[in-house]
């Protein structure tokens with residue numbers, strides 16, 4: 548057994564990020580400026596996206612995406628219960644109503660055939676979440692959106708870099724939001740990026756800095772002007788050049804990071820696929836998975852302990868894990884406001900009860916991987932039925 552605790556998801560920061568941040572701190576420009584611009588263009592180029600806007604979070608990106616799509620009071624947005632709360636919180640922020648539909652049993656992504664059944668005249672947008680980094684069925688979702696004239700706003704917090712049928716996530720829907728939170732595939736500590744159509748991105752750009760017009764971030768520079776007008780009461784969502792410095796260097800390492808993530812996943816799959824206690828995650832043939840998370844599902848009928856106890860046992864063996872996610876319909880605000888019940892989303896709910904996320908990050912050593920495998924197998928053997 549390990550003698551030190553293996554954290555669930557530490558960042559991978561090295562000399563390059565530190566040097567780039569120091570370079571920015573030593574310059575005259577530390578907030579939104581030249582490095583943010585470079586980060587936006589390199590990110591857009593990497594994805595083949597028309598345009599990109601750097602922000603202080605993915606949540607900010609999702610919020611702005613709803614605002615510039617004109618989603619507002621009384622509108623409905625269709626999304627999944629199997630996501631982080633911020634996906635749905637932003638729908639509340641614009642006064643719209645989240646309409647949840649259940650997920651598919653294999654990928655735990657939103658089920659396209661359930662989307663059609665909840666469309667009403669008030670539906671304005673579909674908000675698919677590429678859960679764990681496995682892309683949703685974007686062709687089916689695009690067809691529905693076209694037919695009913697709905698916006699597609701993608702939550703790609705996990706999906707960097709991921710592909711659906713050869714197309715990069717971030718270059719498909721109307722607007723796509725990425726996260727650079729500390730645990731995500733690349734990080735800026737806190738941060739996010741919104742990609743999509745140039746006109747919508749430019750609208751979002753204005754709103755991300757108080758709704759001021761012109762290139763307001765330049766107003767203290769020689770080339771800038773002191774004059775601006777507020778065209779809409781915007782938000783304070785801009786990314787700083789300090790964050791962008793970290794992001795620029797992380798983006799350069801993304802291919803290497805992905806290589807390592809894939810190796811870890813292969814190792815886990817080899818170790819767990821033949822065990823009766825587990826269901827391993829899937830990667831459909833038509834996608835490229837970004838492997839943000841490795842969600843192992845327990846076959847509870849083969850074990851004498853439940854998921855929560857399994858996690859405690861792993862913690863006692865110095866292995867950090869997590870659960871992604873407590874589904875939206877179980878959170879008290881949403882339960883009370885919309886009267887959601889567990890049986891409304893049987894696939895999401897039953898899978899929530901049997902899932903845990905194992906450590907998966909490029910910094911893991913081969914020994915760390917073996918430690919996780921050994922601990923997971925030990926717990927299962929000890930408590931098998």
Ligand SMILES: *Cc1c(COP(=O)(O)O)cnc(C)c1O
Nearest residue numbers: 604605606631633704726727728
């Ligand atoms: C992390 C995450 C977010 C929020 O990202 P932030 O950058 O922290 O705002 C949104 N959706 C999902 C699915 C996430 O995992």
